[in-house]
Amino acid sequence: MMANILAAAAELFSPYVLAVILGSAVFGLFLGAVPGLTATMATALLVPVTFYMDPVPAVAAMVTASAMAMFAGDIPSALLRMPGTPASAAYTDDAYSLTKKGLAHVSLGICLLTSAIGGIFGALVLSVFAPPLAAIALKFSSFEYFWLCLLGLTTSAFIMQGSPIKGIISLSLGLLVSTIGIDPVSGVPRFTFDSPALIGGVSLVPVMIGVFAVAEIFRFYARRNPQLALEQVELKGVFSGQIRILWRQRRAIAQGNVLGTMIGIVPGAGADIAAWVSYSLAKKFSKDPQDYGRGSQEGLAAAGAANNAAVSGAYVPALVFGIPGDAITAIVIGVLFMKGVNPGPTIFLNNPVTVYGIFMAFILANLLMIPLGWAAIRCGRMILKVKLPILMPIILVFCMVGSFAVENTITAVGAALAFGVVGYVMEENGIPIAPFVLGIVLGPLVEQNFLTSMMKSGGSLLAFFDRPIAASLGAITLLIWISPLISMLRRRQSASRET
Template sequence: MKGLISLFLGLFVACIGLDNPAGIPRFTLGNTDLMSGVDFIPAMIGLFAVSEVLRAMVSGAPDWEVKQTSIGNPLRGWGRMLVKYWPQQVRGNITGTAIGILPGAGADIAAWVSYAMSRKFSKTPEKFGTGHVEGIIESTSSNNAALAGAWVPALVFGIPGDSITAIVIGVLYLKGLNPGPTLFLNNPESIYAVFIIFILANLAMIPLGLAALKAGTTLLKAPRRLMMPVILLFCIVGAYAVNNSVYGIVLMLIFGVLGFLMEEHGVPIAPCVLGIVLGKMLEEAFVTSMIKADGHLLGFFERPVAAGLGVVTLLVMLLPLWSAWRARVRQPA
């Protein structure tokens, strides 16, 4: 139930801004900055970083306990984990690739969707949120797969899959290359260059990741009372840099307090993030479908494929409620 509350809260945040397609302001309270909706980056900074700073300030958390032991070889045991968690990797790669191909979806959505799926299918969902390796493997696999999948619409159709490929498309145009089917016919060497760069980038991630591990252990040795103000400073700079406006800082602080209150009352943040990220796309797809169906909900079930997807969606939504109801009925009075 708390997960649903968090999800609907995220969907409500996604509704802030101009109505689609009428263009009527919703929940803006007369603020022109909210006309374009809630900026994703300040909201995420607030929900995750600022809420943690507030928690440390309120609880007076002690310094991190760092064991003075050698890290050793971080790659040790990766083969065993590869065998043990292969379903999570396969599922994350498939999900990430599928979401990455969708224009504008991005790796963040893929990671959160895969994290939710991993928790749903896990035998130990109570460990999620504590750094459980099962959720980390699936979400990071999905994140990496989405980054690669975003290049599919960018190179094949000239449609950016995310912000990175949007910049790449602009660079290709500056170089006289037209992203699309003609790129494969007229400049196939450019495609092979992209593939080679991908391979080199993945290889370069290994030493860079090892260096980041050592830097992370050094940062953890710093006192928390000194780290939290520095973290808050970086949060403020990042939120301001999004639009070079104080509006981002205010938004960050509001969501920081919201995230702090949610975690204090045991409400998960992940569903709220999914609601914020997917809310706009959900509304656009729903409104477009309703316009095509002349306002009839049965239009979602007229064609076989649409009917199948609709039935699956309803089952996914209703099965958890039915399972919870059966569990409550079976409990002895």
């Protein structure tokens, strides 16, 4: 084993691989920081480049770019209230509220350091516990998957401020959008209106660009006084006082690390859900839940650590069983196959150097994140110095080219525009965006696992509670569903007692 580790280290620390890692780090930071360009897209765009590389530099490039993009998504999230990647959406309001209070350096410092800590924690878990942990996730049946997806969706609909009804509306609309295209079970096209562009379903990147970036551009131009939006802040002292803050938030960070890694390990559940679940759980158990959405450092720490921990954790099922944990690992698995490295239990026997190379690349990427992320934050100041009437048209062009770039089709630009309008109208009416997006992402998984479970049980809903893990996940989900009813009844009781 030691010989393999040394061989992997020798390959990883060669000048060529280090240059690849540095290049992909800068690339990932840039793409993550531009609203509308995601960590997934950064990884996907690297595929043609990595085609010419050996397995270790190829995977190292993707690992580095995705981890960097995941952190860099927090920069526009904090400065412009536009999450750079969907995984930053959970705590965008908190990060932006801190910026409005002149504390952008504090919020970005928390995001940077918790991201690095989460990523390293996830990588250590990946290296040490990969086989036994993946064995647990492998035992999951469609019942557990169904409840896990529903738990993610439920938390996203219910943690938003304001009315849970609007959260449910947003969620149902998102799930409905996910049903557009060919039904995976029966192969029948649904809601395609005979358009060939809709047969494959709605592509995710234009939707993200639409609801998160184009809608924000609409909102900017709809304001009477557009100058108000950008808060001028000095971004100095990113690291000052952070040790104290991190120590104060140690519980939230630990929770984010553990939960993020665990959710990352579960196939299909990636960084987005990890951030949401960690954020909402931290809020439920917080002493100051009223601060959430208004600049809570605890929420930032819990979710910021969770999404990067999940990026690392997602590689556990990807490497050990060949099951992608999320879209990013799905791409990486494809690249490994192209290189003749087959992910699965045998990868540890046949390609141990590659596996240890991947483990070490993770740790190296997350350590590199601290100095490079700091530099990116300092460059983020330049975004602040540019006036929004100048920045917004350029972002609009980026959105159009970015949505076009994914599939090289102009339909994607149309989709980004349509979802921009939808996102703008939803936000204007107080309907939260996040459950909508999560519904689109998880919709196919929820539907497939729901239908598979229904077929297995012959239509009996009780079977959803037969297995212990499924029953626990189901109970938690249902509790969240009925919690608004309970609080409403309590309010009525106390009101009737007062009169």
